[in-house]
Amino acid sequence: MKEILERVSVRKYEARPVEREKLEALLRAAMAAPSAGNQQPWEFAVVQDRALLDRLAGASPYAKPLLAAPAGIAVLSRTQGLRFPEYWQQDLGACTQNLLLEAEHQGLGAVWMGIAPLEERMRAVAEILGLREGLQAFALVAVGYPAEKAAPHDRFDPSRVQWR
Numbered sequence: 242m243k244e245i246l247e248r249v250s251v252r253k254y255e256a257r258p259v260e261r262e263k264l265e266a267l268l269r270a271a272m273a274a275p276s277a278g279n280q281q282p283w284e285f286a287v288v289q290d291r292a293l294l295d296r297l298a299g300a301s302p303y304a305k306p307l308l309a310a311p312a313g314i315a316v317l318s319r320t321q322g323l324r325f326p327e328y329w330q331q332d333l334g335a336c337t338q339n340l341l342l343e344a345e346h347q348g349l350g351a352v353w354m355g356i357a358p359l360e361e362r363m364r365a366v367a368e369i370l371g372l373r374e375g376l377q378a379f380a381l382v383a384v385g386y387p388a389e390k391a392a393p394h395d396r397f398d399p400s401r402v403q404w405r
Contacts, residue, residue, distance in 0.1 A: 252352050253388040288370075313381055
C-alpha cells in the first residue's frame, strides 16, 4: 500500500542516469500486470538517448517532462495476434500503473503521459522511434531521480462510493 498511497507524478529530475537494473525492475513490474485472456500485448522502448528524448517531448503537448528526464519508456501495444483486441488499452493501463508503482518503490520519480487514442500522437511516437509494423504507442513515461517531490494527496472520496 505504501507505494500506492505515496506515488505522485514527478516532472522534474536530477541530472543523473537511471541504472539499467532499476529500469529492468520497472519493466518486470509492468509485465506482471493482468491482461485480458493473458494476451500480454505490451512491448516497450526504453529511451536514454538525449536527442530521442527531446524529439519524443514534441510528440504531445504534455510530454515536456522528457526534456529533463534521463530516461523515458514508450509503452507500446502489438496490434496483431491478440485474442481480445478490444481490451488492449485496459491491458496497457494496468501495465503502466504497475510501472509507476515500481518507480516509486525504486526511489525514482515518473509521470505517465497519455498518447493513445489520439492518432496524431500515436503516429508521431511511431515515426520518432521507427516502430515496426504491428506496434502502436499507448503512453510515454518520463523516469528519473526526482529533483523535487510533492506530498501525496489522499484522494479517497466517500461520495463516489455506492454501497448496496
